[in-house]
Amino acid sequence: QKEVEQNSGPLSVPEGAIASLNCTYSDRGSQSFFWYRQYSGKSPELIMSIYSNGDKEDGRFTAQLNKASQYVSLLIRDSQPSDSATYLCAAIREYGGSQGNLIFGKGTKLSVKP
């Protein structure tokens, strides 16, 4: 089982809609989770971090964490064409080799159509 799993997409939403991105993780001990956005040919940029169960909102973005179900999600409200990118979910590995390192999912490609 992969440590962090994401649907590769592409996820296509119309402009102004809500985009919902999901991620599951296998390390039950993970406590810290991150969403990064990566535009084609560029490096990842941090959108949000989340550590506690529940929702965390920042502008148009809301991260949701459910540790019991081992999933993390990112909602993007009022999606814009400029939000079109690959969204990477990441978790801090808590056990085994390289403990403390960030483990990335393969990313979900989002396309927002004007």
Added chain:
Amino acid sequence: GAVVSQHPSRVICKSGTSVKIECRSLDFQATTMFWYRQFPKQSLMLMATSNEGSKATYEQGVEKDKFLINHASLTLSTLTVTSAHPEDSSFYICSAVGLRGLLDQETQYFGPGTRLLVL
């Protein structure tokens, strides 16, 4: 705040030569820096973890003698690809984690990446 730079942004070299990539934290001191590699349409793959003043920890399958990492100060880490070959052509990205108390200890801030092409 939390700006990380990389130099060069793009490099083309001949097979067999060595290439050095610098990663700098510009406005904070980084306890730990990470080096990643990303091939086209693939996920980020961690290559090694670099702590200031100590030897880097390499991920399984990454040759430490080929990818030399030096973390000489709290703001600079370098990755040297020795005897580069075409299969080393990739997008190399570094990230940094800030010192305790100054920044979130776990959030990694990424540099803009270095695109390496070995001919």
